[in-house]
Amino acid sequence: MEDLILKLKKEIIGILNREDITPEDIDAEAPLFGDGLGLDSIDALEFIVLLEETYGIKIEDPKKGRKIFYSVKTMADYIQEHQKN
Amino acid sequence: MEAFIRGVGNISPQYTYNNAFFLEEVVPHYSIRLLSREPDYKEYINPIQLRRMSRALKMGVTAAGICLRDAEVGTPDAIITATGLGMMEDSEKFLTSILDKGERLVNPTSFIQSIHNTVGAYIAVMLKCNKYNFTYVHNFLSFESALTDTLMRLEERPSERILVGGIEGLAEEYFKITDSVGFWKKEQVESLKLLRYDSPGTIAGEGVAFFLLTKRPDPGNYALIRGVRAIYKPGDPKDIQEKIDPFLDKNKLEVRDLDLVLLGLNGDAEHDGIYHWLQENYFQENSQAYFKHLCGEHYVASSFALWLAAKVLKHQRIPQVIVLKDKGTPGKPIRNILIYNQNKNITHSLMLVSSC
Amino acid sequence: MRGRIFVTGFGIISAIGRNARETLESLRDSRSGIGPITHLDTIHKAELPVAEVKLSNKELAEMTGVTEYQLTTRTTLLGVIAAREAARHAGLDPSDKQFLTGIVSATTVGGMDKTEINFKNYQKGWPYNHFISTHDCSDSTEKIADYLGIRDYLTTISTACSSSANSVIHGAQLIRHGIVDRVLAGGTDSLSKFTLNGFHALLILDKNPCKPFDKDRMGLNLGEGAAYLVLESERSASEKKVLCELKGYGNANDAYHQTGSSPEGLGPYLSMKEALEMSGLGPEAIDYINAHGTGTDNNDLTEGIAIEKIFAPHIPPVSSTKPLTGHTLGAAGAVEAVISIMALTHGMVFPNLNFRTRIPELSFDPVKELTKMNKVRNVLSNSFGFGGNDSTLIFSAC
Numbered sequence: 129m130e131d132l133i134l135k136l137k138k139e140i141i142g143i144l145n146r147e148d149i150t151p152e153d154i155d156a157e158a159p160l161f162g163d164g165l166g167l168d169s170i171d172a173l174e175f176i177v178l179l180e181e182t183y184g185i186k187i188e189d190p191k192k193g194r195k196i197f198y199s200v201k202t203m204a205d206y207i208q209e210h211q212k213n
Numbered sequence: 214m215e216a217f218i219r220g221v222g223n224i225s226p227q228y229t230y231n232n233a234f235f236l237e238e239v240v241p242h243y244s245i246r247l248l249s250r251e252p253d254y255k256e257y258i259n260p261i262q263l264r265r266m267s268r269a270l271k272m273g274v275t276a277a278g279i280c281l282r283d284a285e286v287g288t289p290d291a292i293i294t295a296t297g298l299g300m301m302e303d304s305e306k307f308l309t310s311i312l313d314k315g316e317r318l319v320n321p322t323s324f325i326q327s328i329h330n331t332v333g334a335y336i337a338v339m340l341k342c343n344k345y346n347f348t349y350v351h352n353f354l355s356f357e358s359a360l361t362d363t364l365m366r367l368e369e370r371p372s373e374r375i376l377v378g379g380i381e382g383l384a385e386e387y388f389k390i391t392d393s394v395g396f397w398k399k400e401q402v403e404s405l406k407l408l409r410y411d412s413p414g415t416i417a418g419e420g421v422a423f424f425l426l427t428k429r430p431d432p433g434n435y436a437l438i439r440g441v442r443a444i445y446k447p448g449d450p451k452d453i454q455e456k457i458d459p460f461l462d463k464n465k466l467e468v469r470d471l472d473l474v475l476l477g478l479n480g481d482a483e484h485d486g487i488y489h490w491l492q493e494n495y496f497q498e499n500s501q502a503y504f505k506h507l508c509g510e511h512y513v514a515s516s517f518a519l520w521l522a523a524k525v526l527k528h529q530r531i532p533q534v535i536v537l538k539d540k541g542t543p544g545k546p547i548r549n550i551l552i553y554n555q556n557k558n559i560t561h562s563l564m565l566v567s568s569c
Numbered sequence: 570m571r572g573r574i575f576v577t578g579f580g581i582i583s584a585i586g587r588n589a590r591e592t593l594e595s596l597r598d599s600r601s602g603i604g605p606i607t608h609l610d611t612i613h614k615a616e617l618p619v620a621e622v623k624l625s626n627k628e629l630a631e632m633t634g635v636t637e638y639q640l641t642t643r644t645t646l647l648g649v650i651a652a653r654e655a656a657r658h659a660g661l662d663p664s665d666k667q668f669l670t671g672i673v674s675a676t677t678v679g680g681m682d683k684t685e686i687n688f689k690n691y692q693k694g695w696p697y698n699h700f701i702s703t704h705d706c707s708d709s710t711e712k713i714a715d716y717l718g719i720r721d722y723l724t725t726i727s728t729a730c731s732s733s734a735n736s737v738i739h740g741a742q743l744i745r746h747g748i749v750d751r752v753l754a755g756g757t758d759s760l761s762k763f764t765l766n767g768f769h770a771l772l773i774l775d776k777n778p779c780k781p782f783d784k785d786r787m788g789l790n791l792g793e794g795a796a797y798l799v800l801e802s803e804r805s806a807s808e809k810k811v812l813c814e815l816k817g818y819g820n821a822n823d824a825y826h827q828t829g830s831s832p833e834g835l836g837p838y839l840s841m842k843e844a845l846e847m848s849g850l851g852p853e854a855i856d857y858i859n860a861h862g863t864g865t866d867n868n869d870l871t872e873g874i875a876i877e878k879i880f881a882p883h884i885p886p887v888s889s890t891k892p893l894t895g896h897t898l899g900a901a902g903a904v905e906a907v908i909s910i911m912a913l914t915h916g917m918v919f920p921n922l923n924f925r926t927r928i929p930e931l932s933f934d935p936v937k938e939l940t941k942m943n944k945v946r947n948v949l950s951n952s953f954g955f956g957g958n959d960s961t962l963i964f965s966a967c
Binding site: 214292297298299304307308311312315316317319320321324325326327328329330331333334335337338340341342343344345346347348349350351352354358361362365366368390391393394443445446 | 611612613677681684685688689691692698701704705706707710711714715720721722723724725726727728729735739742743745746748762763766767770771820821822823824825826827828835836839954955956957958
Binding site: 168169170173176177190 | 770771772826827828829
């Protein structure tokens, strides 16, 4: 789980194109959207692509995205649960 | 239809983004590709917004910010932008990703940002500006179209202050592709010697120039735009002269009243002939200057020319680096500047700018 | 006092017809143009319904005598057809030096339909590299202008889905300020892999025919087409049969997000308000609203909220005709302007197909069937684009 969380943090930083942030700067339990990292609906779409491309998990309904992408931890949980299949 | 230029913001292949200066330092480019001298964007845009932006978008948003600051305006009453190719960097990115990934798992961000009105939209969101917002995309007449719309709008709403600008970023693939079909010079070139190569092609440039236009007189105004005219396929290039006379006449001027003629010569031996003819047969008694050795050739280069004219009129100084012919009288104020730009005898444009 | 702007002709081509007559028949018969993809080579072929013009490029070229169709973009071919029909309808003769004639066109795709096919082959030279010159948005405008002999004023607008509504606005402004006496104003867009994949990546395409204003709507269907209006000043229209008047227009920016409207629909509200103010009409004078109504979650809700804010409690008949024509992007403003004018001149309101269940937050249903009205005097047409670019046009009988 720890490895997955670190990997996810690095991937998120990559998607965000933020050279000024390190994985240590991201709190795994903190909300990703809204304040803080300032993610928005376009980032949510990028995460959907990330999940399919890197983890083979397809999210058909973008509305589910908000819950899954709430924090790095919820993303990691979702990936662990669905990668088994 | 006329309006004052109250503020400017220009990011170009010269150090133009700091309004305190005016070409005291000139950058020579030893390449057929003139890229912008860019400011530190972190001073103008926060990292959360900056992260996604292409170069053209960064330049666009920043130049607009510099212009508004210069004009001491918080939120304009309209935002009108012009671009020939739009957000080419993002278009290339998205297109390449579709083609390389077989349309699978493509990233949406570059698609959204490839939309032509992206700069105008970003400025609106950043300033929470709910007002009129248009984007013109007609090759070398894009900026002239935007200016025409701005002047019309100010006639109807004389108390408004309108932000208008031209944006063109030189994208990687676009440059290579156009190079392969002979748009640009084949030989090694020094930009400041642009007119000395008797060969086809020109040099590629880019830039963003924004202006805050208003009908209010103010000691801080740079200049007065007195008219703009776009001409399409006039036929014989000598017919251009027949369009210039009435344009000046409408503004109660004759050719000899022009203190400076700013010409869009771009060093292309196959197409500069029109300018040469006018220089020898129509503008021969006027001081003449050019500008594309500073900004390169691109669809909104005329917006760089307008910036140049505005600065000349404000500072009452013509930088030596742009001078082709000096017919001025020392001590005589510089009052009227005509900007003339054309592309391959298809599109021609005129802008008349005066001191105020 | 602003000069009056009259519409003296129009032309249209879309998935529901090659010309105005066919379009009107399809509208009357509620015959949708949405179906499977046939002429785009894409992996999404089996999955995504679109509204294609049912003609190949060759057939489009044959309609107008355009030679070398292989070197012409589909965007241009569609544009020439609609522009020619409009010019003929209005009896427009650009060579008549009594009047100045301009063209304001719009597009989002431009020449991308050809660029995307040839991009990787440019280095092979001709004919692939010919399409470098057809890529940008102004190419189709100039080709249309050359075909019709228009030279006095040309420009092109690109503001996503509000583009050709903005062409109409700018055209009217050019006439009012005496830059031209009459204008061909509209837009054209063809289907392309670029836009199909772009919208697909945004997850706003419906895998079935779209359901605007329905609680269970799943997104939009892309379409293609072109439409132009001929707008004239009082002076140049004086000897002509006039179809209607462009009574009002407005453009505002939502300034909320690149791809979505603010929850309260501020931009749409402002553009409708501005158009009404210019027209001098009160909300109760509007007999029909041709909505932008794309079928996306965000648009229909926010447009609906904005309509309620202005028109409640007497909300006029509202329908989106996109289940018929698809979303024609840069051409949508003009396509739907033509449809609005047809509603006006034929006294009918066209249906919003595929509607079943009302959106809970709204208090109205769209019009479900073709409805004949005693009088349709004033029609309001909305076009809202990415980048929060929101435009409204009002046409009135005269």
